[in-house]
Amino acid sequence: MNILLTNDDGYSSIGIQLMKKLLLPYGRVVIVAPKEGMSAKSCSITLGRPIQIEEINPDVFTCSGTPADCVSFALSSLNIDFDLVVSGINHGNNVSYDTMYSGTVGACLEALIFKKPTFAISTEDNFALVEQHFSRVWDFINNRNLLSGEYLLNINFPLGDEVKGIALGKLHYRRDKNYFIKKEDGYYAFRYMEDIADAPQNTDLYQVNHDIISIVPLNNSYFSTELFDKLNNK
Numbered sequence: 001m002n003i004l005l006t007n008d009d010g011y012s013s014i015g016i017q018l019m020k021k022l023l024l025p026y027g028r029v030v031i032v033a034p035k036e037g038m039s040a041k042s043c044s045i046t047l048g049r050p051i052q053i054e055e056i057n058p059d060v061f062t063c064s065g066t067p068a069d070c071v072s073f074a075l076s077s078l079n080i081d082f083d084l085v086v087s088g089i090n091h092g093n094n095v096s097y098d099t100m101y102s103g104t105v106g107a108c109l110e111a112l113i114f115k116k117p118t119f120a121i122s123t124e125d126n127f128a129l130v131e132q133h134f135s136r137v138w139d140f141i142n143n144r145n146l147l148s149g150e151y152l153l154n155i156n157f158p159l160g161d162e163v164k165g166i167a168l169g170k171l172h173y174r175r176d177k178n179y180f181i182k183k184e185d186g187y188y189a190f191r192y193m194e195d196i197a198d199a200p201q202n203t204d205l206y207q208v209n210h211d212i213i214s215i216v217p218l219n220n221s222y223f224s225t226e227l228f229d230k231l232n233n234k
Contacts, residue, residue: 005029006067006071010038019121032074038065042106043107071108086120087107091122094122094154095208096172096205099218108218115150117148120154146215156216169204169214172200172203172204172206
């Protein structure tokens with residue numbers, strides 16, 4: 001396989017280096033990743049100015065732009081027929097509303113424009129857990145033929161030190177209460193108030209809090225046929 005590997009933490013981060021090691025048994029791994037951290041960039045792209053690409057080692061490229069820029073460049077300009085796009089390992093889980101802001105997920109959304117099978121993978125801070133169980137995740141995905149260019153798989157590892165299973169899940173919409181507070185210097189600081197109330201058992205938030213590797217399918221469409229039909233029939 002030709003595997004494109006990217007992230008939003010930067011090309012030199014611990015997560016992407018570990019992900020490369022874990023993917024190498026399955027094929028050629030080409031890294032195209034941001035030169036610096038690009039967390040919370042979602043699927044934003046660089047407009048109005050060029051991006052800079054530097055090949056620092058064979059099959060390792062840095063990009064001055066966003067994670068989505070990295071994927072767009074690699075799939076359009078490297079003349080490599082990639083079979084798979086992987087984003088991660090992100091330092092910090094991407095569940096619930098995190099997926100709206102995540103550059104890790106945003107890179108996969110860009111891959112879907114090119115109809116490439118893709119998955120994002122994240123852990124709160126336990127990279128050893130990913131290293132120990134990634135082959136199980138790989139087999140789970142491939143034995144069930146879950147990869148597709150029509151949707152991405154958003155994979156999150158449990159918050160603890162144990163894995164009791166792997167399961168498909170639904171996106172759970174937390175009731176977060178984020179806000180900004182004015183500081184003495186006149187700037188406003190962001191306060192992240194996460195709702196950690198119990199979530200339904202088949203959701204990502206429940207799964208990562210109960211030692212289950214969560215795999216949630218996501219697509220890139222804001223359009224809902226069901227909603228359209230409902231409004232059109234009013």
